[in-house]
Amino acid sequence: MELHIINTGNFMADGGAIFGVVPKVMWEKKYPCDENNYCNLTMRCLLIKTGDRVILIDTGIGDKQSEKFLSYQHLNGDDSMEKSFAAIGTSYDEVTDVILTHLHFDHCGGAVKRDAEDNLVLTFPNATHWLAQAQWDNFNKPNIREGSVYFKENILPVLESGQLKFIKEDTQLIPEVEMRLFNGHTKGQIIPLIQYKDKTLVYTADLIPVMPSVPEAWVSAYDADPITAMTEKREFLKEAVEKEYILFFEHDLYNECCHVIKTDKGIKEGESFKLDSIL
Ligand SMILES: [Zn+2]
Known part of the structure; x- marks a missing residue:
């Protein structure tokens, strides 16, 4: 199995929203912000090559939204999906599977692009796209908060192509990749667990x-159901300690991976390390 990071660029979000009820005096020691309280977040996707499968997890924000909308996200950095694929000598056509963890725009926007005639087309034309049924239902009948982060153009072209498949429960995509469902951040978020050599990598x-969000009380104000988010995280962290999971962060610009450790004050993040160091 080969693992490749696909960096698709950075965006900024308010630190208070990212860290929820955690006071700024605590979170700013662990994650920097600028004078407007904005934290820089990345959109770090992961490509898995194994056997005849090329599996991409999440797709970043993409580039088809209006300039006005994109300007609100304060996009920055030199990374793009295109550059990241070129760097590993892989074409979009080779991707066999795209796992969409959920349909918030910073996770799925890159799955659909505009062609030269301004038609919306699939970025990965040969891929089966995997989504949770519960997330699809939530997308079609969003709650008052999530309505503003869902866009039809990010997913309807995938549905219309016949290349969207839904999962209703925890599902093995292949023997080494499990798609596990969580409901706190949004209903039916897929969290992939990847068996790599003798290790388990979790795309969180x-x-x-981000790495400072490991402790169970550090839940985001973006979570639709914070009590469920905390309960799920508590269960997950227990398992992650026992099984020595490696957590791989999609949004943490400064930290790619860590283990979690048990302390007298609960389960916390361990030392940060690069994915490369285990490959
Ligand atoms: Zn989200």
């Missing part, structure tokens, strides 16, 4: 968006 998406 918005279950644990």
Whole structure:
């Protein structure tokens, strides 16, 4: 199995929103912000090559939204999906599977692009796209908060292509990749668990968006159901300690991976390390 990071660029979000009820005096020691309280977040996707499968997890924000909308996200950095694919000598056509953890725009926007005639087309034309049924239902009938982060153009072209498949429960995509469902951040978020050599790597998406969000009380104000988010995280962290999982962060610009450790004050993040160091 080969693992490749696909960096798709950075955006900024308010630190208070990212860290919820945690006071700024605590979170700013662990994650920097600028004078406007904005934290810089990345959109770090992961490509898995194994056997005849090329599996991409999440797709970043993409580039088809209006300039006005994109300007609100304060996009920055030199990374793009295109550059990241070129760097590993892989074409979009080779991707066989796209796991969409959920349909918030910073996770799925890159799955659909505009062609030269301004038609919306699939970025990965040969891929089966995997989504949770519960997330699809939530997208079609969003709660008052999530309505503003869902966009039809990010997913309807995938549905219309016949290349969208839904999962209703925890599902093995292949023997080495499990798609596990969580409901606190949003209903039916897929968290992929990847068996790599003798290790388990967890793509934590918005279950644990950045490394300082490991402790169970550090839940984001973006979580639709914070009590469920905390309960799910408690269970997950227990398992992560026992099984020595490696957490891989989608949004943490400064930290790619860590283990979690048990302390007298609960389970916390261990030392940060690069994915490269285990490959
Ligand atoms: Zn999200």
